[in-house]
Amino acid sequence: MSGAAMARVRGQTPDYIIHGRCVVPGCVEGEALVTHDTISGWGGVSPMTGTIIESRHELNGVSFAGKVLVFPGAKGSSGWSSIFHMTRLAGTAPLALLFNVMTTKAALGAVVLRVPTLTDFDRDPLEVIRSGDLLRIDATQGYVEGWRTIR
Amino acid sequence: MVKLTGREEAMLAGEEGAAVRKAMELLIRYADALGAEDFVETNNVAGVPGSAPPWIKQYYAADGGDYRAVFSRFDLDADEVVDIPRMNAFSCHLQGGMDPMLWREQGMSEAAFDNFRSDEQQVAEHGIQLLKTCTPYLAGNVPVMGEHCAWMESSAVIFCNSVIGGRTNCEGRESTSAAMLARRIPNWGFHRDEYRKGQHSVDVAVPVDDVFEWGMLGYFVGDAVQDTIPVIEGAIAAPSLIRHKHFGAAAASSGGVEMYHMVGITPEAPGVEAAFGGARRGETFRYDAAARRSIYETLNSVGQCEDVDYVMLGCPHYSIEQIAHAAGLIEGRKVHSNSALWIFTSRSVKALADANGHTETLRKAGALLMTDTCSAISQAVPKGTRVAALDSAKQVHYLPAMMGIEGWYGTTADCIDAACSGKWRGRLA
Incomplete structure (x- = not known):
């Protein structure tokens, strides 16, 4: 994520603010990657590249490395957390997680990823946030500020 | 923040050793992530503790690159390496990477087998039972009704919750490894009565009476209800262990179902009202001849060539x-x-x-x-x-x-x- 782009918007009023519950605390700024499909860990993600490999997934072939991953929730095998844990080791982890449906897979995955994570939002992030938006996430305080890059 | 008992405070303070302390620290982060209010005690844990492919061991080379390093840094997600004692809970190792005898036939290298064998020895030395299966309930670990478990493996989780009436979420590697040491797991989800109630109905209108049919119905149900709890009624006949096993594995794959009720068949569904915990709710999905054919075609959509090798x-x-x-x-x-x-x-x-x-x-x-x-x-x-x-x-x-x-x-x-x-x-x- 380009620091320059973030610096440009930093003085401006955000286009939207979404409040949520803290899952993993922390603050980060970065670019959004949004999917309306749930994500499988084991069998759905290649940890070496941070790429979604599930066939028929709308992000098939796309890497979430260094992005704020905005998604409905986790599905599939109980290997979810360990696959995302491996992305942390491989340097391909997402920068932060924003998801709607709380499950043990998503919670544990977020914990071992050690990235700022929010859930239980006052507005559906899948309706508001678009891929490419610049986000400032304060998971500790429980909010996301977003700036549109394409208007 | 999750509430701790005196005993849990003591574990967090290190009174039961450094490994138990690290396990509690991880479980507290996990419980807070879930929003759990407290922990349940568990003495039935099934996971994949400590085993790792060589690249993960290599990643922790500076920490020794061994079982102890992987268990501390990966399984317990700790920032330092601690001594890993024998596990405190009844602990089982689920499926592993290769057959211990027929690994050559499976195309595994000598080096991969050596890694497998050394991990397995460590698992046994840490007091973890080598069930080496996705079906622990067929290999010496059968929970009882109401028992709090911490299991991985989606097909075993759905069997435990639905067929036995045991209580487990779909746990992960790190949470099960920590639970083996701390004998605790967050009191959230399927550990709680209110979470175990049906959310949608499935009306079975064609006879489902053998393992092939039960498998297709399971695939249909998972696709229909996704990760919610279905209440299934109708022409389901001749329940048996293997039919439930194939039904549950299919429903957990196509959807992510972690518990189902079959009215008059599964233990928490003596009737419709008990299954829903009150009035019927949600949608009703119908499994009829057309749905059955459609599922069969979906399952066979990746088959073109009739030469089976x-x-x-x-x-x-x-x-x-x-x-x-x-x-x-x-x-x-x-x-x-x-x-x-x-x-x-x-x-x-x-x-x-x-x-x-x-x-x-x-x-x-x-x-x-x-x-x-x-x-x-x-x-x-x-x-x-x-x-x-x-x-x-x-x-x-x-x-x-x-x-x-x-x-x-x-x-x-x-x-x-x-x-x-x-x-x-x-x-x-």
């Missing part, structure tokens, strides 16, 4: 009843020279199959009975495999996509016929 049975791991059935079907016949038949089970069930002569019957026919793993877990298929035949909806869901091969779904008899003729002849009756 691999037949895999044992997803989830076969029971002794299923091995006996397969041995009976193939006795006196031969696996075709263009094909191969591998059947997967646990080590304890294999010992029984050996004693009964089933392993020998299969061997004489040219089939192999393997343990510990499966083709999807190990990404191991016979060399040159292009078209597989499977009697498991779950395996059809995963294996062809993972290996880039074609796949057929049929009855066990269809699959044995394909192994012996090299041709797929399965049809929907």
Whole structure:
């Protein structure tokens, strides 16, 4: 994520603010990657590249490395957390997680990823946030500020 | 913040050693992430503790690159390496990476086998039982109604919750490894009464009376209700352990179902009201002849070529009843020279199959009975495999996509016929 782009918007009023519950605390700024499909860990993600490999997934072939991953929730095998844990080791982890449906897979995955994570939002992030938006996430305080890059 | 008992405070303070302290620290982060108010005690944990491929050990080379390093840094997600004692809970190792005898046939290298064997020795030395299966309930770990468990493996989780009435969420590697030490797991989700109630109805309008039919119904149900709890009623007949096993594995794969109710069949559904915890709610999905045909076609949509070069049975791991059935079907016949038949089970069930002569019957026919793993877990298929035949909806869901091969779904008899003729002849009756 380009620091320059973030610096440009930093003085401006955000286009939207979404409040949520803290899952993993922390603050980060970065670019959004949004999917309306749930994500499988084991069998759905290649940890070496941070790429979604599930066939028929709308992000098939796309890497979430260094992005704020905005998604409905986790599905599939109980290997979810360990696959995302491996992305942390491989340097391909997402920068932060924003998801709607709380499950043990998503919670544990977020914990071992050690990235700022929010859930239980006052507005559906899948309706508001678009891929490419610049986000400032304060998971500790429980909010996301977003700036549109394409208007 | 999660509330701690005095005992849990003591564990966090390190009174039971550094490893238990690190385990509690991880479990507290996890409980807070979930929003759990407190912990439940568990003495039944099933996971994949400490085993790791060489690249993960290499990653922790500065910490020693051994079992202790991997368990501390990866399993407990700790920033430092601590001594790992014997586990405190009844702890079981689920499926592993290869067959301990037939690993060469599975295409594994000598180096991979050495890594596997050294991990396994460490697992045993840490007091973890080597069940080496996705079906712990067939290999010596059968929970009882209401027992709080911490299990991995989606097909075992759904069996535990639905068929037995045990209580577990779909746990992960790190939470189960921590629970083995701390004997705690967050009191959230399926540990709580209110979470275990039905959310949608499924009306079964065509007879579902054998394992092939139960597998298709499971695949339909998961696709319909996704990760919610279905209440299934209607023409479901002849429930048995293996039918539930295939139904649950399929529903957990196509949707992510972690618990289901079958009215009059599963223990928490004596009636519709009990299953829903009150009035019926949600949507109603109907499984009729058209839905059945559509599921069969979906499961066979990755099959084009009728020349079958691999037949895999044992997803989830076969029971002794299923091995006996397969041995009976193939006795006196031969696996075709263009094909191969591998059947997967646990080590304890294999010992029984050996004693009964089933392993020998299969061997004489040219089939192999393997343990510990499966083709999807190990990404191991016979060399040159292009078209597989499977009697498991779950395996059809995963294996062809993972290996880039074609796949057929049929009855066990269809699959044995394909192994012996090299041709797929399965049809929907």
